[in-house]
Amino acid sequence: MEYKTVPSICPYCGCGCGILLEVVEGKIVGTLPLKTHPINKGKLCIKGWNVHEFVYSENRLTSPKIKKDGKLKEVDWDEAISYAAKKLLEIKEKYGPNSIALISSARCSNEENFLMMKLARSVLETNNIDHCARLCHSSTVVGLIKTFGSGAMSNPIPHLEGAKTILIFGSNTTEAHPIVATYIFRAKDKGANIIVIDPRKTHIARIATKHLPIKIGTDIVLVNGMINEIIKNGWEDKEFIENFTEGYEELKKIVSKYDLSYVAKVTGIDEKEIYETAYLYAHEKPSSIVYCLGITQHHYGTDNVISLANLSMLTGNVGKPFTGVNPLRGQNNVQGACDMGCLPGYLSGYQKVSDDKAREEFEKFWGKSLPKEGGLTVEEMFAEALKGNIKAMIIQGENPLISNPNINRVRKALKNLEFLVVLDIFSNEMTEMADVVFACASFLEKEGTFTNTDRRVQYFPKVIEPIPNTKPDWQVISLLAYALGSKGFSYNSPEEIFNEMSLLTPIYRGISYERLKKNPLQWPCKTRLDPGCEYLHKDGFTQGKGKFIPVEKKEPFEIPDEEFPFILTTGRTIFHYHTATMTKNSPSLNKELSSVYIEINPEDAKRLNVEEGEKVKVISRRGEIEIEVRITDNVSPGLVYIPMHFSESPVNVLTSHEPLDPQSKIPPYKYSCVNIKKIK
Amino acid sequence: MENEIKEKIKELIVNKEVDGFLGLRRYFNYVVPYLFTKENLEDLEEFFLDEVKYPLSKIILKIKKFYPDKKFGMLVRGCDERHLIELNKNNRISLKDLYLLGINCSENMVLKCECSSPYVRIANISFWEKTRGKEFENFYKNLSFWIEKFSRCIKCYGCRNICPLCFCNNCTLEEEFLVRKGLLPLDYPIFHLIRAYHLAGRCIDCGLCEETCPAEIPLRKLYKEINKKFYRIFGYKPGENIEEKHPLEFLEEIKEKNGI
Numbered sequence: 001m002e003y004k005t006v007p008s009i010c011p012y013c014g015c016g017c018g019i020l021l022e023v024v025e026g027k028i029v030g031t032l033p034l035k036t037h038p039i040n041k042g043k044l045c046i047k048g049w050n051v052h053e054f055v056y057s058e059n060r061l062t063s064p065k066i067k068k069d070g071k072l073k074e075v076d077w078d079e080a081i082s083y084a085a086k087k088l089l090e091i092k093e094k095y096g097p098n099s100i101a102l103i104s105s106a107r108c109s110n111e112e113n114f115l116m117m118k119l120a121r122s123v124l125e126t127n128n129i130d131h132c133a134r135l136c137h138s139s140t141v142v143g144l145i146k147t148f149g150s151g152a153m154s155n156p157i158p159h160l161e162g163a164k165t166i167l168i169f170g171s172n173t174t175e176a177h178p179i180v181a182t183y184i185f186r187a188k189d190k191g192a193n194i195i196v197i198d199p200r201k202t203h204i205a206r207i208a209t210k211h212l213p214i215k216i217g218t219d220i221v222l223v224n225g226m227i228n229e230i231i232k233n234g235w236e237d238k239e240f241i242e243n244f245t246e247g248y249e250e251l252k253k254i255v256s257k258y259d260l261s262y263v264a265k266v267t268g269i270d271e272k273e274i275y276e277t278a279y280l281y282a283h284e285k286p287s288s289i290v291y292c293l294g295i296t297q298h299h300y301g302t303d304n305v306i307s308l309a310n311l312s313m314l315t316g317n318v319g320k321p322f323t324g325v326n327p328l329r330g331q332n333n334v335q336g337a338c339d340m341g342c343l344p345g346y347l348s349g350y351q352k353v354s355d356d357k358a359r360e361e362f363e364k365f366w367g368k369s370l371p372k373e374g375g376l377t378v379e380e381m382f383a384e385a386l387k388g389n390i391k392a393m394i395i396q397g398e399n400p401l402i403s404n405p406n407i408n409r410v411r412k413a414l415k416n417l418e419f420l421v422v423l424d425i426f427s428n429e430m431t432e433m434a435d436v437v438f439a440c441a442s443f444l445e446k447e448g449t450f451t452n453t454d455r456r457v458q459y460f461p462k463v464i465e466p467i468p469n470t471k472p473d474w475q476v477i478s479l480l481a482y483a484l485g486s487k488g489f490s491y492n493s494p495e496e497i498f499n500e501m502s503l504l505t506p507i508y509r510g511i512s513y514e515r516l517k518k519n520p521l522q523w524p525c526k527t528r529l530d531p532g533c534e535y536l537h538k539d540g541f542t543q544g545k546g547k548f549i550p551v552e553k554k555e556p557f558e559i560p561d562e563e564f565p566f567i568l569t570t571g572r573t574i575f576h577y578h579t580a581t582m583t584k585n586s587p588s589l590n591k592e593l594s595s596v597y598i599e600i601n602p603e604d605a606k607r608l609n610v611e612e613g614e615k616v617k618v619i620s621r622r623g624e625i626e627i628e629v630r631i632t633d634n635v636s637p638g639l640v641y642i643p644m645h646f647s648e649s650p651v652n653v654l655t656s657h658e659p660l661d662p663q664s665k666i667p668p669y670k671y672s673c674v675n676i677k678k679i680k
Numbered sequence: 681m682e683n684e685i686k687e688k689i690k691e692l693i694v695n696k697e698v699d700g701f702l703g704l705r706r707y708f709n710y711v712v713p714y715l716f717t718k719e720n721l722e723d724l725e726e727f728f729l730d731e732v733k734y735p736l737s738k739i740i741l742k743i744k745k746f747y748p749d750k751k752f753g754m755l756v757r758g759c760d761e762r763h764l765i766e767l768n769k770n771n772r773i774s775l776k777d778l779y780l781l782g783i784n785c786s787e788n789m790v791l792k793c794e795c796s797s798p799y800v801r802i803a804n805i806s807f808w809e810k811t812r813g814k815e816f817e818n819f820y821k822n823l824s825f826w827i828e829k830f831s832r833c834i835k836c837y838g839c840r841n842i843c844p845l846c847f848c849n850n851c852t853l854e855e856e857f858l859v860r861k862g863l864l865p866l867d868y869p870i871f872h873l874i875r876a877y878h879l880a881g882r883c884i885d886c887g888l889c890e891e892t893c894p895a896e897i898p899l900r901k902l903y904k905e906i907n908k909k910f911y912r913i914f915g916y917k918p919g920e921n922i923e924e925k926h927p928l929e930f931l932e933e934i935k936e937k938n939g940i
Contacts, residue, residue, distance in 0.1 A: 003715035003743050035732045043894040046836045185896045203864050517708045593862035
């Protein structure tokens, strides 16, 4: 007889909620919210409540596979590993190390991401390693490093409760980060101004005290307008600017042309509303900025982020409790995957690959010389695969055939590869394309650490044994590295990997499993006595002075015309998670929503003569999909919206992979021009 | 006191008065539900009492499903006991099969939970002094207050999932003709009113729903208002009396008994 509950961390969004798995005789039978967890305090969203449902799905991969004569055949682990190693070595030998590229997984643990990074750099000898942060918050990392010196959420989630004004840019917080929204609700109940800037009337916009329905992609103009208004009226925090920042005069000069009437015209927001928002943000302090992909996923995403950083420094709303610039990170461990150096230009802890001193530390420890030149980002990998320069890829727990822009192009790129290795827990579009599939264990079947959106490193224990014939990713990577001839991967446990990582990573150096089992810790945490960092930039910015960087209005890469008259934007729903690999295998979530839809304004629907639930064809310059209509005033006339998630109507067939943001290489997901056609 | 409780649990298990005891234990820095059995008696070292409430009476129902023939003991506060009284009336569990180890709540908890009866009454044994309950101010607010609160709902179903008295096999909240699926904002207030109606004369005011609501909807206060009305009309208060039954759900039985 056994009934126990085991604490773990929710594997979906970046909130990092505590969950309890109910286990009866070694089998998980339910999920409960973890009551005393510092973030969710006993609350969960529908995904969290149903975490246990995907584990025993019949769609789980239960054996490694090799493609023989065009068909995937189940093989044993030895064969799969040695075959993969043999092919990778051949390709490396024939075309050089930079013909191989790796994509790690923001859903896997820190330890596993660190190993992917180590595999790429020390074994395959390439810096071609990246992951999906490139597609969601790479512009955050670049933008905030440039202005503040650190690319992470500045304040902890619970600080939102204490803010008097919260500006929410391009984040449907209730759906995408439900438990972050809880703190926003609490702030509202205490009388805070909740101002949502979003072209859609999202769920959070409906609850806000003010909703500014901005014309899509004009955020820089709005923010520059607010900055100008604040300076003009003398509302800036002069002392803060003087003591902690540089570049103010330059900013002042550039924003002076963004007067209210111009800004109102470009953004479509009333002058009075812009004035009031600027006033509230500068006066009713502490003020906090929360933002998400509506800011980052543009080909000028980095400039968008920088403009928000400018606004916060101007009013002294950063480096203090209940303030900050707070990007909400997507996956449970996307912060961690960045921290672990699964980025072409960085080793773990944001140590530049090009920095000889940093690289030498790793070289000494690993006894290998590491490549110095920066590698390829995700979209560049596919571009090079199309050109035939990338010959092999290792893709871990990610499904670019749903999640990357211009899916048709991704498919072409993947087909062009000589060799594709996929690690996953489910069979999906990616495993079908793979030459070798490794059947991995889920987070419930292994231990490790995740780092959530507010830099909180959290330990999760193994709850059950791996599903038969699956292996945790850290073991798969280690076996592969060994087969590739490396001696440096003989780990007995994730803890050994963590210890190696923390030694080589100053911002994690003070963190250990022993400490994490007592309490989560927020990095930077540099010594064993360091309590961790609740909020960043407390006594001046990470890089010394905060840097004002003036940014200017940017133009869209395509504009609506007769052929493609609608603007399409994309996002998440609360009921599913990203490519739905896990959530569509969860019956409770599928019961709620099992297909996606296009949101169309009633006026447009009338003009197109389409009805609720009717299937229409949506066409862009990249491709076309068929999808059901949902008629709603969530979108204004001319704007349409499709959530991602399902392979039946994958919105990313329509989105564009170019132009990339020159600074961060993020693609412009949030904006494309489409046409909608009735199916006769 | 904690040691006394541990000793008692040990005694119950060793003397085979119960096959398992549902309590709380420390796990890392958390306090979580756990079933103590003779196989894991040494884990009693980790037994821990904290001012944290888990839906233990819902958990015992689940455990009973896996082990219908076993006898269990469990830790109960006043609210857990009231859950069990209602579950017993509804034939979901038999109080006779349970050994209830009661703990009365501290004054701090009374304030935190806004609890009017923070003590056990039918437990087989009880620990700690009874503290006095507290009645709280009327909460009735206007329509726009409630509409704003309902509109925040993110449809997690947490209020239902956590509630020990939500035990129906088919949940009306999932009837598509009443509440459409996959929508946010969801259909309100119908979603919330269905649940409020179902809890009229059933809710024992434990507060688990409100604590678990990510949208911070004051659900408990809503149910409390409704239950006050219910009491005024039908003179029935759930969780109070083991014998007395819900006047609407057991109408036939009551009619027969009273010769109506």
